[in-house]
Amino acid sequence: MSALDLARIQFAFTMSFHILFPAITIGMASYLAVLELCWLRSGRQVYVDLYHYWLKIFAVTFGMGVVSGIVMAYQIGTNWSTLSEFAGSIMGPLLSYEVLTAFFLEAGFLGVMLFGWTRVGPGLHVAATCAVAAGTLISATWILAANSWMQTPQGYAIEGGRMVPTDWLAIIFNPSFPYRLAHMVLAAYLTTALIVGAAGAWQLLKGRDNPAVRKMLSMAMWMILLVAPVQAVVGDFHGLNTLQHQPAKLAAMEGHWQNAPGEAVPLLLFGIPDMHAETTRYAVGIPHLGSLILTHSWEGQIPALTDFPRSERPNSLIVFWSFRLMVGLGLLMIALGAWSLLLRRAGRIWRQRAFLRFALWMGPAGLVAILAGWTTTEVGRQPWVVYGVLRTADAVSPHGVGPLALSLGLFVVAYFFVFGTGTRYVLRMIRKGPQHFELNQPAQGGPGEQRTPSRPLSAADVADDEGGGG
Template sequence: MNSALSAFDLARIQFAFTVSFHIVFPALSIGLASFIAVLEWRWLKTGKAYYKDLCLFWSKIFAVAFGMGVVSGVVMSYQFGTNWSGFSSFAGPITGPLLMYEVMTAFFLEAGFLGIMLFGWQRVSPRAHFGATLMVAIGTLISTFWILASNSWMQTPQGFEVVNGHVVPLDWFKIIFNPSFPYRLAHMALAAFIVAGLVVSAVGAWHLLRARRDPAVKKMFSMALWLLLILTPIQAFVGDQHGLNTREYQPAKIAAIEGLWDTEKGGTALNLFGIPDMQEETTRYAVSIPHLGSLILTHSWDGEIRGLKEFPPQDRPNSTVVFWSFRIMAGLGMLMILLSATAWALRRRERLFESKWFLRFAVAMGPTGFISLLAGWVTTEAGRQPWVVYGVMRTAQAVSPLTTQQVSVSLMTFVVVYFLVFGTGVYYMLKLMRSGPALPGNRPHNSPHGTPHDAPERLPNPAARRPLASADHMIDAV
């Protein structure tokens, strides 16, 4: 049996690699943009200068994340024409306009106001600057709307017909607001805010562990944990509703996620642990709880869930992959709820900023938002296979007629360049996070009340023209 990877397999690996690098940066920038807008609103309302210090600090990190997100997104989109020309030819009349709407409404809005947000502190009034920050935050959310509309249509397509091998849009309202769209949009938007909340809380905890007790550090730590306390239970509820929707429109995906092969009458057990075997059509070493699968996935004691054996072998997702990717996402989600609930308990005891074990826990939880995000996208995308447009076009039909050598060379090039460029960017963001917000003693022109016209010591370079130029630390600085 030949175990060598085909050009099709390599093209899938390449797209998975580039999209995985890409998604972490927009997720962080979406959450940070709204967080920065809230900080600036609080600065204008209260006049407390540490809110502006936090704005400037997180704006630098946002600028790096935004820049890397734009670059990685452009590279990823080119693959629709290089590696996946079959998909572009077939579904382009729908996915092309949706991506164009994202550029025209969201990207132009972000690009138009980003320069004012990053470099306009001394050029426009405080209220005008806040308006620009708000527009950038709104732009990131509009971008989320259109990207999720396109992806959701591929998951639950409707509002079209196929004519001469191409999809023809018939009803744009049905295309955009397809059955899975509201759940995917809410799930992704909440995930972005949770990702940013975990990063902010981890940075705050890191500086608290190093004996910084100034208001800026305490405030960002406290705000992030309040956000997580509110959003993590909501995310669990949205995830539950998303699961119900997936069971209705993509039942094979649910069966693969649960490692369920046979349809169980009178109630379905939940496999907590196991190793699905696609060849033997069984889940080895399964640890199950009777009826719990029915309770979670149908909200009834004896609800029936279709097993994978009811679907043709060629239509089954890889249960081994999505079984574990889903459990990584869900398990980390439970830890996030535990983190926020523990913070609430410590807050009531006035120990939030003093409990070292909890601060270490918060630091360790910092990257888990990204891990959970990637695991969730693996679940939703691998669980859609073998379809690129669910039930309409198979992934094997979407690939370009390329040779294994051609895709291998491009994949190796991507791996080397991505780890070099984006690895450097991540390293730089970590150095910015380590520097922390400005110390109160380093803020000249402070009035006793910290009016909105106070200026920190280091404002962004007013002559700069690029987002990354707002992060003014040397990358090799100690």
């Protein structure tokens, strides 16, 4: 492999880990805010128990997200220095705004959220939880603004061989930004709902039927039922935007190579795109359906891959299948929500074991769909790092193969050890299930007290089922 290949693999590897943790924390922070608001309004103990159960899990995933995010920031400078030099005057401020407006907000109120339940009033604690939830959404806004600008750049000029901003509103609110932001936030909510639903289903399958478990399964299924179809609609609008601004990406997603005069575009359900032969082998499709979905007309056509030079075509084999994996999982989410509604109306949602097993197996589906969607977005942008302006091959730092191979190997070992341990720890906490939380317990802490938390992760001090320490 070339140095460029290794740099791309390293960035993809570290980014694949990082994107999962913010997705969980975005959805989890909003879920915690809803739980606490429901408790403040109703006074029901079940919301308190669920809040403190998921708060510990949120603390660990938040910490892992921060650690993996720091690596991403350094990697842009070390492996993609030409990108930093060429577009740093635009990307740098966008990422800095994320730190100033979002990360400080999250970090400032996270301590109150984790340790302030018995130290501040209910209203202030709810405000702290809502502030953290708002911070995660603000963070997503700035990150998606930067990424969307790289996909659909505008509001800039090139002076002295570098990009300089000319219109910050055009940069932030670039053509693909609204669709990407909505798509990512909804994906985060679905991811959290699927994890919460899987946790509830697992508890019920183990015979742990109690009000807290029923409540979290019920809330998760309502969220999936409502949000999954909305996500499909947002995805359709996103596709139309991609057709307008990144037609080569859409052609690669569909494995579409040629347009015959007056011939509609089929929707390919299966196929193996061949980049060298310029065809999709073993194609199985539905006539006209591609035109109907992609152009909203029965005979509409989209640009074909052969309309673009070979050097400007994304890898259709990767994008074709990553897109279908994302869509297939989305359809399963819609099916899960619909099934839950039917069982709820029949009063069997807590006892139907086939449904509970389906909900359990769908637990990681949101994370997989996010990875598939990110792969579609980023591989589909190639060979550009700033679409139509700077090629990926021209953005990489002048490193040799040896240092990049060594650093990639170290990243693989370190990430699987650190984040593998963290993930196992989270699964142990999920396995325990919600516990009763005493509302009127006295405040703990103070100098020398045994249970004074010394770091955020000590909020997750839980023992596993075998009696081991947390």
